Amino acid sequence: MPKLGMEPIRRDALVKATIAEIGAAGSLDVTVSQIAQRAGMSSGLAHHYFGGKNQIFEAAMRHILREYANEVRIALAQAGSHNDRAEAIIRANFAPSCFAPATISAWMTFYVRAQNDAGALRLLRLYQRRLRSNLTHALRGRTVDPIAAAETLAALIDGFYIRAALAKPDGAEDAVLMTVTMLHVLTRDAQ
Amino acid sequence: MPKLGMEPIRRDALVKATIAEIGAAGSLDVTVSQIAQRAGMSSGLAHHYFGGKNQIFEAAMRHILREYANEVRIALAQAGSHNDRAEAIIRANFAPSCFAPATISAWMTFYVRAQNDAGALRLLRLYQRRLRSNLTHALRGRTVDPIAAAETLAALIDGFYIRAALAKPDGAEDAVLMTVTMLHVLTRDAQ
Amino acid sequence: MPKLGMEPIRRDALVKATIAEIGAAGSLDVTVSQIAQRAGMSSGLAHHYFGGKNQIFEAAMRHILREYANEVRIALAQAGSHNDRAEAIIRANFAPSCFAPATISAWMTFYVRAQNDAGALRLLRLYQRRLRSNLTHALRGRTVDPIAAAETLAALIDGFYIRAALAKPDGAEDAVLMTVTMLHVLTRDAQ
């Protein structure tokens, strides 16, 4: 019997290598060979496990979103009071794992890709829905229009995120600070 | 008036064709031949006038930014009072010429491209600086920290912009509304 | 009786799967994996038993020729008189086992392959020799030139066979009829 159970290991290595390569390249213009080499295997094996470049990309995207969802879940679990919950979500969005240059690069490229790839679009819409939903819940009772406030905060988060893509990679703290400030402004009227 | 050479006409046609093709493709994966054909000429001529694909892209980007700058200039010229100026800038950012699907597509792709292409990065940084600067000036005297408020509004604008890239193409009005609302919130304390 | 090893069973399964796959594909463009999967085993095992793709093909060809030879032998055994023998050979050539779409496909592809593969060429030449020889014997005494008549009938059989490859798969009866008619024409002068 051959080495068994390599599939999850290989897939994981490929997904991580994909994000790293996209980060290094700053775009989706990475070859399967580059990805496979970084993951320590042949390009043929990458195709064997994923079927094609598209599926590799989609898996990478899914990975990023899963990691992001984890970050949010942990943050919410640690947050206790209502007041902390919205801030926790904001902080999670700028957590190091989400704000790593490679992740930002990959995220941005997937945004562009979503305009052609139905799978990517679906995943990004899912992300947006979750973020809005999480924020809306966290803001309930703290402002007169939690939905609008959530929408605004979500846009603010994305805006700082996209701006970070062009800036030096240490802007996370500033972004958190300003977004949290906005959070306070938006909830002041309900206090 | 002397008869003009074809150069400016050709270049202009190519730039517009480039944006249209990027918009249609939803990515930078457009060929020089496609662009040239849409512009009604041969691919060889496109190279003749621009030297290469990169330069065509850069010219297209420059064109978008120029158009955007125009939009802002006109809006500011029409706005009279201080109070109107910030709102005018916001409205300009969501003007139809900036919010056309093709333009959004092109804009997003250039954002990604900026991570590799020094020229693109420089141009986008220029845009960001101008937007911040314009907003800061418009907010002077209306809030205690015009710089921070400008930063926040700029991020908000970009955030709504990027979100629009994934949504149906009629979200401009909502985006304007919410951003202007935030503008009011941010300047309320100074009133 | 000792328990038989798996080898003959596996080889037989692979040979049959090969013919089925070639029939389904309509060409030799079938992968070892497809064949192995249809035969219910891994591709590695197929190599283990045959050594390579070429040998698998050659075994499949040999199988078809053996089946064909069987068909002829049975037909000749059942035929009694001289007059029946030639007709029996003709009928055997259009027997269902030889005229199945998959078999026709495989046969045709092997014909093409014979132009490169010495093994295939040898096998097909063997088939041709046997058919001519069988017919010549069957025609002895029934026509002035049994060799020429055999040659003609053999070509006629192959001609109808190749034509059947392009037609709907129920042309066997027509082919038999016309070939037998020719048989009668060719032997009439000796009657």
Place this chain on the structure above:
Amino acid sequence: MPKLGMEPIRRDALVKATIAEIGAAGSLDVTVSQIAQRAGMSSGLAHHYFGGKNQIFEAAMRHILREYANEVRIALAQAGSHNDRAEAIIRANFAPSCFAPATISAWMTFYVRAQNDAGALRLLRLYQRRLRSNLTHALRGRTVDPIAAAETLAALIDGFYIRAALAKPDGAEDAVLMTVTMLHVLTRDAQ
């Protein structure tokens, strides 16, 4: 202005190179690069003019059929009386241009290909229809059932053709002789 009118020259060179390569290889397993090189150009140009390998093959097939049709047309033009016409058709089928090894190889491979490729199938059906139709016309009045006789002769021609694919390349004369003999046998009853 570039060299004009290269397209027909290039296409013709590619078609001829394709037949030559198929003949040399004895199968369709020839690469576009091989074909292009033999035609004296780059593989890219071959794609430029034909769009893909399939289209190159189809053009080659069309070329063979056109050449064959020419051969038949010329032969019929030269033939005067009714009696000569059928024989002329038979001779045309074994003319050197049709019976060249490369042509036979190509023809056989296209037969196989027809089982998958609708275009190839259509072309071969066209050939079959024409041959039958030509023969039927030529046999009218010379036998009681011209249709059946035509069918038989057509199969005989194909049969000798396919047999020639496996034999030494000088069997044309024998094939003509035997087919013409059959022609006489088939028309004797009407004399």
Place this chain on the structure above:
DNA sequence: AATGAATGAGGATTCATTCAT
């Protein structure tokens, strides 16, 4: 015996770019 992992060569196809006319 049997599996599935793993490789890597090879091929179709695309496309930016160059060039002769």
Place this chain on the structure above:
DNA sequence: GATGAATGAATCCTCATTCAT
């Protein structure tokens, strides 16, 4: 200026084959 011919590098993907277990 303008064209389209022409190139060839680059890339995705397939698959026969080998190998460790």
